[in-house]
Amino acid sequence: MNKLIIGLALSLTISTYAYAAGDAAAGKEKSVACGACHGADGNSEVGTFPKLAGQNEKYLIKQMLAIQSDERSVPEMAGQLDGKNEQDIEDIAAYYTSKKILGGKTAADQLELGQSIYRSGIASKQVAACTACHGAKGQGLPTAGYPALSGQHAAYTEKQLKSFRTVSRTNDPNSMMRDIAARLSDVEIKAVASYIQGLY
Structure with a gap:
């Protein structure tokens, strides 16, 4: 637990990425192809x-750069960022940040466990509460580059948590998400992912 707390503290104070300076209007034009999978808005x-x-803009920039450089492997994104320079990526990020996410619903049978994990963590497993980095309403911490989670598809969140658990995704700062996901069961991952989908 001490390692996790130290990692959280370091991540809040250390950042490798500069603040974004994207142009949302330009990003709208540059993101047309992205809409095929991610929706126009x-x-x-x-x-x-x-x-x-x-x-969060900073998080989007980090992920696009990681995918472009193959630091983060996303087969569905193969070639999608080819030819995009850093300004293009910042503009696309600014555009999507300016749009409003449409919330989903939490499955009734997942609410109690999912809410408990998100708000309080699991002390017996040394799992920190998700609120520590992602906020009570899932808004994330933009300055630290921590992602907003509220309204995200449960299927996508579940896939990412399992990818962190199997270490097939490794671009989390100080291994924080890998450490947390390694302690979560499939049942717990499904519950917290469902809760996040309805959180907004």
């Missing part, structure tokens, strides 16, 4: 494709 209709609307 960033609200994808397919559960495995993430909603980008309302996502």
